[in-house]
Amino acid sequence: MSVPLGAYLVLSAALFTMGVTGVLVRRNALVVFMSIELMLNSVNLSFIAFARQLGRIEGQVSVFFVMVIAAVEVVVGLAIIIAIFRARDTVDVDDVDLLRG
């Protein structure tokens, strides 16, 4: 038996929505970060699902790119979070509002 495409897409959308919600409502920078990863991987899931369904390779290639970029982003993002923590002793994103107009 095979899982229909629609199920993958529903799961992908659900994961993406969770990621967005996490980014918007959580205050801990690390959790926000994890939510971003969730969004990226939900997109990866739909890429894979479409690639499989259509029998084409481009979707899988894109996923590799996304994974590489995500890995790089994690490095940079964690470095920023550590720098913020060192400077302000907190990882609460609501405390980081220097750019308020």
Next chain:
Amino acid sequence: MGNALPVLIIVAPLAGWLFNGFVGSRLPRRLVGVIGSGTVAVSFLLALAAVRRPEVAGGGWTVTLYSWIAAGGTAVPFSLLLDRLSAVMVLVVSGVGFLIHVYSMGYMAGDPAYSRYFAYLNLFMASMLLLVLGGSLLTLFVGWELVGLCSYLLIGFWFVRPAAATAGRKAFVVNRIGDAAFLVGMIALALEAGTLEFGGVIAAVPDLAPAAATAITLLLFAGATGKSAQLPLYTWLPDAMEGPTPVSALIHAATMVTAGVYMVARLYPLFAQAGGTLTVVAVVGALTALFAATIALVQWDLKRVLAYSTISQLGYMFVGLGVFAPEAGMFHLTTQAFFKALLFLAAGSVMHAMGGIIDMRRLGGLIRPLRWTALGFILGALAMTGFPFFSGYFSKELILERAYEHGRGGLLLLVWIAGLATSFVTAVYITRAAMLTFAPPPADRPHDVHPHDAPPSMAWPMAVLAVLSVFGGVLGARSAGAPLLGWLRAFFGLEAHDTGPPALLTGLTVAVGLLGIALGSLAYRGRRDVGLGAVGVFFERHWGLQPFYDHVITGGARALGTALAEVVEVRVIDGAVNGLAALAGHAGGALRRVQTGYVRHYAAAILGGTVLLLAYWLLR
């Protein structure tokens, strides 16, 4: 080489200007003066050589230097034109100019800015010669503006004196009014005639509509009223007497102020084509002549008397032009250059002797210490009053004769009557000036002033000018064949009036002058103050024009300026600028609330934007 001659006439004083202007201050004064005068002498000699060329007496000698403006179908070459008319002007300008340069060497001997003075004077000579020799109206205009600049520089030569600086500015501003009209007229002429070269303009005259010709000539004449100090733009000339006296003699009596007369004579066929303009010229000239003469009657400053007298004599020249006798106007221009320069130089000699005193109430009895100066002044005065067989007699008499012929039986006879009245007033005021200055009793003279007659460098130019003032009339005397008038008539295409005036007319003109002299000598004999009562006050107030100018024109301009500065500037211009700044400030203040600094708000904004875009894309 031959073609370079007219160019060199201009270049010589120009070189003197550069030399004296740049290195003159480091050189001995004697050298500066010799170079200043020498370059003008070179101009005069070159002019003498140039006017002998056959082309000059023929159609005119045009020297095209280069193509100045070439735009589309319009081409304005930079050209010089030496013909019968400009030949007369070049000789008068460079000749009288040379004499006044020599005089200046003595007069300005003690001035710290000696080289600057000669640099300006040489620049003026070059500009004036360019004005006179210009082959197109545009070239003439360049010279016209340059002499205006030199006039400004020289009136304000002693610029540390506020009166001199103000007078210079006034001359500049008042001339600007006339020049603006001149410029408009010139542009209109270029559009109508298609060219500004004198030859082309004259050739195009028959095709011009009379209305267009009238408008153009009236505008050009408005420019002439500014430069030649006629009503209503005469006010700057009396104030211009703040400059050194030789400057008054050269620029504000003999040469620059006659530029307006020259310009009208230059475009005479155009003015003749325009219906009413020449009548306007004649009426303005006659009115100015009488007006300025009456004001001269009540002045106490000797130089101001001569300034108003210059305005008055320029009026005569315009009368000559206006009654279809341009050769008479040009003749009077020439003789006036002689005798008015002489009068001014004599006045300068008085100032020189008296340590700068020029108020006639403090002069008097100077005939004894200043014998030669007094003689020069009296000869010049006699020439101006038209005393028989002096130079002014021939030229003024000719103008009045032609004015009479032109106006006989019509309303324009008033021009002649005004001219005759002016002749009388002229005789009275110049006699008054001579009596107050030279005749006893001496005024209470300051004890530290010891009048002495002029040094040779000042005396010789006066002597030459005195000879010219006395005998210059032969240029236009019928018994001598009137060489100058014949020369000019050929230029204007007029036939000679060989019949001569009716004896009664000449007699009347002479009698009026003699009557004026007699009255002046009797009235001011042994007396210093002759009250003219209400009439004198009327004259002093410039026939009521002075209050009008002071309150309406100057006051109006001042009020307008204040209004602009305090209302328009502050409210409108500053208001617009400040308003824009305030708008940007308020807009920024409102929009800064959007910039919360919270990452999640930005993320939400991105999300919302994406959703909206997707919705639009899906639903459209």
